Amino acid sequence: MSDSAGAILTVDLGAVRRNYRAVCAAFSGAEVAGVVKANAYGLGIAAVAPALAREGCATFFVATAAEAFELRRLLPAVGIHVFDGVQPGEEADFAAQRIVPVLNSLQQIELWRAHARARGRALAADLHLDTGMARLGLDRDEQRRLLAHPDELTGIDLDAILSHLAVAEDPANPMNEDQRAAFADVAPGWPSRRLSLANSSGVFLGEAFHFDLARVGVALYGANPTPGLPSPIAQVIKLQGRILQVRSVDAARSVGYGATHRVSRPSRIATVALGYADGYPLAMSNLGTAFLDSHEIPVVGRVSMDLTTVDVTDLPEGLAAPGRLVDFIGENNTIDAVAGRAKTIPYTILTGLGRRLQRIYLED
């Protein structure tokens, strides 16, 4: 059905790999890990993670245990780290599958230490220090307590000490330096293999933020890690819908649910088989644009669940016809631009890509 699918997502795995190389080139530390949580930010972990591994990426971060187990089936040999850490009942599966939990609390440390003791061998883990997110990780008091009682880490083989930057996409925000200084102050206090602070935007904050290990997600998938500056990153996705019908609409008639668009002249409206269920945001109603070849065409009316209407009045005769594909996200409408217009962030555009899309993966 590839010739008739109504809504198509093309993921350029070559671009993902080039973006990984670009981040590696910008990073002064030892290693760049790939963050592939939330199904590789919606793009499909089963395709994206192996592509990154082929590019040399040897360490991956996911959010949940289920994601870690899925990734282990895909990549038997890589390092897999879990941001949520380990929950009661998951310890044996983590250990058996060599999954590295990010230990976020004294409770998780105790859980992992007890499991290491039960297995009679050291188990790898990362340690998460909160430096300002107040979300997960040890707070300052817990850090002090743990430093004062190193026996609480007996049997835990510390891989990375890590923390999360809260505002890295805003280089002028002084919170970045506060977090960096706090991290540099305390993180070396533990006997770990490496230190990790930078996310995608953190890599571009300068070498002081690099430490040993970067954890990079959204930049791999095409979002600009340096908002306001030219992007060092290539676009990865193309979101297209197929024209189902082209119709003439008289002046003063309305289009779509809620009758939110009223045409002011005799118009031609193309109805495209792509809607918000596919991930094209409702917020683009009467606001977005799409491209047919090199022609920009406005979205008119409300984006509906399965359909979007575009005004093709000004296109050359015959260009807009049933069966033709229209580009809604891609080189001409980057995910940053679409997110900005929809008043959201590129992350939600990526993770909102729908189940129904036909997914095409381009290899290099």
Next chain:
Amino acid sequence: MSDSAGAILTVDLGAVRRNYRAVCAAFSGAEVAGVVKANAYGLGIAAVAPALAREGCATFFVATAAEAFELRRLLPAVGIHVFDGVQPGEEADFAAQRIVPVLNSLQQIELWRAHARARGRALAADLHLDTGMARLGLDRDEQRRLLAHPDELTGIDLDAILSHLAVAEDPANPMNEDQRAAFADVAPGWPSRRLSLANSSGVFLGEAFHFDLARVGVALYGANPTPGLPSPIAQVIKLQGRILQVRSVDAARSVGYGATHRVSRPSRIATVALGYADGYPLAMSNLGTAFLDSHEIPVVGRVSMDLTTVDVTDLPEGLAAPGRLVDFIGENNTIDAVAGRAKTIPYTILTGLGRRLQRIYLED
């Protein structure tokens, strides 16, 4: 892993069935069809469609060919209708699997008629008349042309003549009556089995809007088809996240990405394993509420991809603890209420429910 999944969607199939019965009771026509496009509005077609069939639903509508083929594998005997109609290359599969296309254009009519001729037997189809959406369907001129040339329908066994209401959720809008009158005027002109105009809200516009066949989606899934009035419909979904960590945060510290929330007093913040990748809207940042038992707790900070932070300072000591489930959508926060607060529509809440959720289906 059901005892440790971080984010859980519970779908009450009994409520879906009760909602189907409630719509049937309110409908004066012959039959209520279930609309299960977009994976049954995100709830899972593989569970929802069979539940509806057990309740007696015998006719289903989907948007795309791929959805129709998926539904046919689930339910070999029911009627399956496709809003997008049939595209070139799909005719043989439609006919072989007894899929009924909604014919939206003269081109689709010609395609289906040619296939009927090639097979040497009549093929069922619906005919879509546009009465004001300007999205899909025959416009007034095409309707006239087709009525004047009935031979263009030779070999097509007309099941339903249908049209879509653009503003049915707003009973006071005069466009409803305009569409109804236009439909009542022209639809009986074709030799069809039945007429179909009403969607979920259309059923509650009164008997004049009923005709023979209703096509009901969102009301089955718990959204109020009569906004502003008490809902005749039961809630269907519960969206929950598990507490990963509870932390104390000093006054004047910030929480989460972008440091958008600053606490004004010593606070306890619970971090929950549910984020916008799971379908809890980013727009609920610093705005939503959740429930722990019967206690309402505010979302603080920015909803992130995998995590949401809630302020549990005012809860009884010990109630908020790692492992506890927090309700974000359900009886206490209906999908209508959550959609309203997020400045969207309940449809996008439903279709945005994430792939990573553990899905639990409750039977009656």
